[in-house]
Amino acid sequence: MKSSLKRIELTPPQILVLGFAAIILCGAVLLSLPIASATGKSLSFLDALFTATSATCVTGLVVVDTGTSFTMFGQIVIVLLIQIGGLGFMTMSTLFAFALKKRISLKERLILQEAMNQGSMEGIVRLIRKVIRYSLTIELVAAVIFAIRWSFDLGPAKGIYYGIWHAISFFNNAGFDLFGPITGQFSSLTSYADDPIINIVSMGLIISGGLGFVVISDLLEYKKLKRLSLHTKVVLSATGILIVVGALVIYIFEFTNAKTLGSMNWHGKIWAALFQSVTPRTAGANTIDLGSMRQASQFFMIVLMFIGASPGSTGGGIKTTTFTTLIGAMVAMIRGKEDIVLFHYRLGKDRIMKAITLTMIALFLVIFVAMVLSTTEDHPFLMILFEVTSAFGTVGLTMGLTTDLTVFGKIMIALMMFAGRLGPLTLAYALGPKTEKELYRYPEGKITIG
Template identity: 45%
Template sequence: MKIIDKNMFKFLQKWSAVQIITVGFLLIILFGALVLSLPVCSADGSSTNFIDSLFTATSAVCVTGLVVFDTSVHWSLLGKVVIISLIQIGGLGFMTIATMISLIRGKKINLKERLIIQESLNQFDLSGIVNLTRQIIFMVFTIEAVGGILLSINFIPKLGPVKGLMYGMFHSISAFCNAGFDLMGSISGQFSSLTSLYDNIFAMIVISLLIILGGIGYPVILDFLKNKRISKLNAHSKLVIASTAILLLIGFVFVFAVEYNNPDTLGNMNMKGKLLSSAFQSTTLRTAGFNSIDLSLTKESTIFLMIIFMFIGASPASTGGGIKTTTIAVLFLTVKDFLFGKDQIQIFERSISTETIRKSMVIFFMAISIVIVGTLALSLTNPQFSILECAFEVTSAYATVGLSIGGSPNLNIIGKFIIMILMFLGRVGSLTIFTAILSINIAKKDRNIKRPNGKIIVG
């Protein structure tokens, strides 16, 4: 074991934090794909095609939820355990899991490992990073355990105590990690997601709360637990809560209004079902990937709004994807304050740094570019899908949402690879990946050279 630790330390010394995170996720995906391809992981005892196993492992580790097989029907008990384990690793982050194992073993966390943890958790300060990791691990497992017990109350009467508890824990972890994997295929039909629970108030509320808690980010939850009152929270937490609440409200009102009379979605539901489904569908756009209505039958305007909301996604240092709520909030505030002629961008009596604004612009530009290129690539390689279906699938993959209207099972091999690449870019972070690649070749001597201003006309 000491030899392994020594070799691991040498490995960590050679790579930057972002490079280790990128390679680490890749290795976990490959390992998961190899295990899932084994006959023992499929329900019928046959080997699963490696490409499909790789797609499933990528979707699980990247907490996306796009699948080529119905999880409940195709995979054996072991296969389901592997999938939920990959989801847990992907949701927490492999460095958080590695830190937990090291702490259990009593191993000291060195500086290099602390830097990697800091990068993976998207934290500004290195001090107290190990203690923060402990708090996150305890908080996540507590929330998932409570959610699993609550959901098992719904499943046990139908499935029995053992299977009911298993279903409760699986869906609790999947919901908190914003993964979107479900086991409802054997109950309500393959690829049905949570449509059979559309009017179940208890189940919908519990799952929605798990999605929201997983999507607002660990720093916000810990900040709230520490200060107890919203007025005492830091600027980041306030901005996350405000932007999340606004998006949830807009999504709810839009889906409810547009789909109200659609006979294929909300039209034939009673008022309770309409309200629950509208609220749940708005919540799941925070990159959770569950659905309580058939999305392929929703109106095009609803699909277009979903694409926008999926693109925005969850919040930083969370289990969700997307460009993040704070990124879009910073860009909105920048535009607003620029139009009003303000020199400083401000929120909650705090100014936003130029570096934060620049990073938000880079993230937005990179994300929109990737989605456009991905949509065109998928449309060209899978002409059976409309451009709207391709845009939806691509955005869902890149934002690690997991919702689908075109159907991942119907993608050809090239299409599956495109979606896998997008899921990986979305989970690890395109900015992180490109930084990891470019950090090798960027000429350091040119970084700090200041040149005279060039007058460029824009607008």
């Protein structure tokens, strides 16, 4: 007898949302086990859920110090969540499918297209192969360099373990670290503020993870194709400008601040300013005390965190291409031009509308949550706004608020991390009703703007 119940058909955005939620829940259960806790006692489920959300959404905000609060089992669970969350659970599923020589179905290709933020399914499986190959290669090279460097400080065994662990964390822009037992809880990379090797490798991982796999593929194939796509040109230009401008702003504002750059020598100041410019692009690691920075610097970092990384990457935020489109629209309007032109290409109206929509949803979300938390958390508003933006941008930087969050605050920040990782539009498509094409259009009207 046929069932009277209709089969529930999930859209690709809905599958992504449910898939990430399932991974987070599994991670929370594992992290709440006594074997995962350094004390031998179960971590509260809320704290385990918060940590699993932060790891899977590659954020880095933590309510307990990773290095001192978790055993090796717990740390391995966290780094696996980071790898799965950074590359995407569909990418990891595809990896297993490749290993089993299983065919990728049309439905799976649609989900991969949504996960990688691609405009079409053409070449999506080939892109996933490249994503896996590039990611593992970059992480392996960085892990070897880290292991050699940290072997001098920590010994060979711990140096190798720390090298592999942090290479995965930083490439996936997670920002988790294990230096709590060595340099103090929640210390991140502050003891390596002027170390050129740690700075260069860490920033290299953060930037390469934040550029997006399409851009990395374009760069590696440039020698053969002798050209770069418009997307790659925009991403590279925006990333370079934001890093340079960010470093200059932080260097200028913090130069005389004795609690941050003021006490460092000249090359330490340069490394620290450059690192703090790179890390708000959704990385989460830091080499100076962010809570001691001047308010101007902290607010500027909020702007960088809101912009975030690039599409199809391990990072969050509204993305560099969205920000560039908005700047292009402003310049075009000021110059009296109808079209936004980037590198001699005109952007389509649908791209512009999507950029505006994404930015407005993100802005409303950040402002609303910050306003709500300002009534439940007894802390300055700038600190709350910093935390909320960090969660939305899946950055992981904090001015010290995370450990003081109330139960309600932890839930709200966890939801922000989840929304930031999946993207506001993906969540809107997943939660909203299916739309049908309109059969008519209303007459055009005019209103006064400005």
